Amino acid sequence: MALLQIAEPGQAQAPHQHKLAVGIDLGTTNSLVATVRSGSADVLKDAHGVSSVPSVVQFKPDGAVLVGNAAEEASSGAAAGAQNAIRSAKRLMGKGATDIDGSWLAKHYEFDLTSGSLPAFVTDAGPKTAIDVSAAILNTLKETAEQTLGGDLVGAVVTVPAYFDDAQRQATKDAASLAGLEILRLLNEPTAAAVAYGLDSEEEGIVAIYDLGGGTFDISLLKMKHGIFEVLATAGDTALGGDDIDNLLVAWLLEKAGVHSLAGAREEAVTKQYARSLKEQLSDQSTVSVDWSDGQGNTWAGQLSRDELDTLIEPLVSRTLKPCRQVLRDADVSREEVRAVVMVGGSTRVPRVRERVSEFFERPVLTSIDPDEVVAVGAAIQADILAGNKPDSDLLLLDVTPLSLGLEIMGGMVEKVIPRNTTIPIARGQEFTTYKDGQTAMALHVVQGEREMVEDCRSLARFELKGLPSRIAGAARIQVLFQVDADGLLTVSALERDSGVVASIDVKPSYGLSDGEIERMLRESVDNAGVDMQKRILLEQKVEASRVIEAIRSALQADGDEHLSEDEREAIDQHILAVENTLQSEDRDGIKSAVQALEQVSNVFVERRMNASVRQMMAGQQVDSLG
Amino acid sequence: MQVDLSSDFFDLFGLDQQFVIEGDALVARFQSLQKQLHPDRFAAMSDAEKRWSMQAASHVNEGYQTLRNDLKRAVYLLKLKNVSIDDETDTQMSPMFLMEQMECREALESAGSASDPLVALDAVRQQLKSGIQEQINDFSSAVEKKDWIAARNTVRQWQFLEKLAREVKITEEQLED
Numbered sequence: 001m002a003l004l005q006i007a008e009p010g011q012a013q014a015p016h017q018h019k020l021a022v023g024i025d026l027g028t029t030n031s032l033v034a035t036v037r038s039g040s041a042d043v044l045k046d047a048h049g050v051s052s053v054p055s056v057v058q059f060k061p062d063g064a065v066l067v068g069n070a071a072e073e074a075s076s077g078a079a080a081g082a083q084n085a086i087r088s089a090k091r092l093m094g095k096g097a098t099d100i101d102g103s104w105l106a107k108h109y110e111f112d113l114t115s116g117s118l119p120a121f122v123t124d125a126g127p128k129t130a131i132d133v134s135a136a137i138l139n140t141l142k143e144t145a146e147q148t149l150g151g152d153l154v155g156a157v158v159t160v161p162a163y164f165d166d167a168q169r170q171a172t173k174d175a176a177s178l179a180g181l182e183i184l185r186l187l188n189e190p191t192a193a194a195v196a197y198g199l200d201s202e203e204e205g206i207v208a209i210y211d212l213g214g215g216t217f218d219i220s221l222l223k224m225k226h227g228i229f230e231v232l233a234t235a236g237d238t239a240l241g242g243d244d245i246d247n248l249l250v251a252w253l254l255e256k257a258g259v260h261s262l263a264g265a266r267e268e269a270v271t272k273q274y275a276r277s278l279k280e281q282l283s284d285q286s287t288v289s290v291d292w293s294d295g296q297g298n299t300w301a302g303q304l305s306r307d308e309l310d311t312l313i314e315p316l317v318s319r320t321l322k323p324c325r326q327v328l329r330d331a332d333v334s335r336e337e338v339r340a341v342v343m344v345g346g347s348t349r350v351p352r353v354r355e356r357v358s359e360f361f362e363r364p365v366l367t368s369i370d371p372d373e374v375v376a377v378g379a380a381i382q383a384d385i386l387a388g389n390k391p392d393s394d395l396l397l398l399d400v401t402p403l404s405l406g407l408e409i410m411g412g413m414v415e416k417v418i419p420r421n422t423t424i425p426i427a428r429g430q431e432f433t434t435y436k437d438g439q440t441a442m443a444l445h446v447v448q449g450e451r452e453m454v455e456d457c458r459s460l461a462r463f464e465l466k467g468l469p470s471r472i473a474g475a476a477r478i479q480v481l482f483q484v485d486a487d488g489l490l491t492v493s494a495l496e497r498d499s500g501v502v503a504s505i506d507v508k509p510s511y512g513l514s515d516g517e518i519e520r521m522l523r524e525s526v527d528n529a530g531v532d533m534q535k536r537i538l539l540e541q542k543v544e545a546s547r548v549i550e551a552i553r554s555a556l557q558a559d560g561d562e563h564l565s566e567d568e569r570e571a572i573d574q575h576i577l578a579v580e581n582t583l584q585s586e587d588r589d590g591i592k593s594a595v596q597a598l599e600q601v602s603n604v605f606v607e608r609r610m611n612a613s614v615r616q617m618m619a620g621q622q623v624d625s626l627g
Numbered sequence: 628m629q630v631d632l633s634s635d636f637f638d639l640f641g642l643d644q645q646f647v648i649e650g651d652a653l654v655a656r657f658q659s660l661q662k663q664l665h666p667d668r669f670a671a672m673s674d675a676e677k678r679w680s681m682q683a684a685s686h687v688n689e690g691y692q693t694l695r696n697d698l699k700r701a702v703y704l705l706k707l708k709n710v711s712i713d714d715e716t717d718t719q720m721s722p723m724f725l726m727e728q729m730e731c732r733e734a735l736e737s738a739g740s741a742s743d744p745l746v747a748l749d750a751v752r753q754q755l756k757s758g759i760q761e762q763i764n765d766f767s768s769a770v771e772k773k774d775w776i777a778a779r780n781t782v783r784q785w786q787f788l789e790k791l792a793r794e795v796k797i798t799e800e801q802l803e804d
Contacts, residue, residue, distance in 0.1 A: 184670050386670035427685040486666040599675045606675045
């Protein structure tokens with residue numbers, strides 16, 4: 001096992017060590033991992049020389065997990081194995097049982113909707129959620145990276161569709177936790193592509209990123225200048241992608257052959273693969289000959305022209321133009337002001353897609369960048385910076401929250417607290433009061449979406465505020481604070497203003513895992529790993545604790561006297577000693593609470609230092625602007 | 628943890644507390660603040676520093692969004708002068724203003740059935756646009772004279788017009804899709 005690297009505090013004297021960090025494009029149909037080394041961003045290949053990993057996972061009864069081509073190969077063998085190859089699990093991330101009903105997923109997979117809070121695929125190794133599937137893919141990519149780069153990763157930037165809601169983002173983070181992967185940032189796919197494109201082309205001005213992936217569609221408008229990437233607006237459809245084009249072709253084939261439905265999962269997978277190859281051939285040819293058989297005696301032979309494909313996919317392509325109109329409106333930008341339209345995602349190779357989008361934006365779209373790799377490359381560039389390898393970097397990404405966030409109010413309506421396309425991170429508050437005398441509890445329902453009625457929006461979580469001081473109706477002032485972080489994730493907190501009581505909050509996520517559940521999943525994966533993970537977790541905790549001590553000591557040395565009274569300094573020193581004592585033990589909880597206590601007592605010091613450095617920076621600014 | 632980067636947004640961005648501001652200076656200050664404070668700068672640091680950075684960057688974003696928007700900036704300026712817009716007791720609007728708005732609303736409602744709805748809506752939008760400009764001018768002079776009551780009334784009318792303008796936009800969107 002490689003040595004864990006101890007991260008250095010802000011003002012380290014030791015020479016700067018290159019930290020291993022990667023960018024991961026966790027796609028619906030394919031996934032990639034990339035990293036920056038020797039000054040350039042490269043997509044990494046596995047032991048077989050493969051860079052693009054099919055997002056396919058097979059859970060074997062003996063506990064083995066096959067990912068990518070290995071899973072594809074295993075599934076094309078005996079019929080028994082085929083059912084278990086799970087594809088496009090990204091479509092299930094952040095979804096609940098009610099979302100599955102009648103969906104494409106329900107037609108192709110068997111689900112277990114009762115064992116846990118999340119719907120799970122039925123596999124030979126028991127029920128597996130989309131989070132389990134994504135974790136398996138992330139784990140494979142992590143291993144490829146660590147083997148290729150020869151060390152442990154400090155973390156990864158994992159991309160998500162810009163239009164992913166809070167539940168979908170949280171599910172992605174949970175999958176990373178399960179895979180033992182530290183997420184440096186959840187980055188929006190179009191923004192990642194913009195970074196790779198922008199830095200390479202040195203383009204400035206307003207750019208549109210049209211990202212049609214395997215299962216999701218995003219359109220983002222960004223303003224790029226001098227390393228500052230500001231998202232003006234974003235829109236999309238998280239249930240629209242190349243997969244749907246393939247499904248249309250499969251339906252066309254079955255119709256031509258007079259076949260009502262295919263025999264099973266394996267036949268479906270094979271036919272879909274065939275349909276996809278036809279689609280790809282038509283990107284270069286205007287007609288392709290079709291010679292298909294379903295292996296059950298049904299066949300069809302004939303021709304498919306590009307024109308026919310165009311007609312078939314017309315409604316789908318039109319669907320992508322509505323969000324394009326919306327972002328132009330939301331950003332208050334005209335088509336003429338858009339300097340370039342960048343095509344991202346394998347599905348943008350389809351000529352009709354390029355034609356329609358060029359028509360819409362009244363300019364030829366840019367197709368010179370690699371639509372399959374650009375997202376992973378952009379993520380790798382950011383990972384390199386976030387890991388601390390580029391302290392002089394000037395890159396600034398200002399992203400937005402894609403969907404409005406609000407609370408349910410009387411009458412089943414939604415009160416928007418943070419509107420869509422607000423630059424993140426952002427915090428907004430809303431004040432509520434009680435409606436009954438003596439009311440000591442309050443239920444809050446957090447939703448995401450643009451509609452007026454709660455039932456038309458996405459339910460994120462329900463809160464129960466308990467322990468409110470008993471007052472007459474309308475006397476309590478409950479401040480509910482929505483904080484969206486740089487990953488686009490929402491945290492809600494509530495405080496009764498007069499008493500200062502932070503009423504206890506029970507969060508029940510509507511489509512996600514509660515803290516208890518994720519802990520249980522982690523424990524189970526540790527138990528099954530057959531490796532002494534307990535020791536590793538303890539070691540990581542000790543390293544983290546040492547890092548915290550180091551950072552605080554270094555800061556104290558620099559300006560502890562300036563910002564702290566003797567008593568305050570004494571308190572911090574004592575807490576440092578307390579942590580050092582726990583490091584001699586094997587007591588994980590002891591270490592954890594000692595570190596928390598130290599962080600708590602040093603908060604004030606951190607604040608004062610930060611405020612001072614900002615003031616200093618501002619003062620410096622004013623002097624410069626005189627020149 | 629309360630973040631106290633400055634006493635108010637104008638101060639935070641190094642601007643004088645007045646309605647007319649230098650747009651370029653605001654943008655430049657915003658960008659340089661975020662370059663220092665954004666969570667991306669703190670990804671490899673301690674949890675306490677990360678939390679502080681998120682709050683600081685959120686505060687800067689809030690300040691920027693408030694000051695760059697004319698109406699929000701006007702409301703904020705009044706708030707700093709302790710003039711509340713939401714005071715229910717004094718809701719006068721000039722009769723002439725109310726009449727004009729009723730006409731605007733009627734025009735908006737009938738635009739849907741006009742022979743060319745988008746053209747009709749555009750006309751309403753242009754009218755609202757010049758109405759809003761009038762309110763902005765009135766607000767500017769009221770502030771200069773330190774006539775806070777007049778300033779507040781202007782803002783109330785301005786909010787009314789912005790609300791109508793939003794409705795025009797929504798109607799346009801529905802027609803386009």
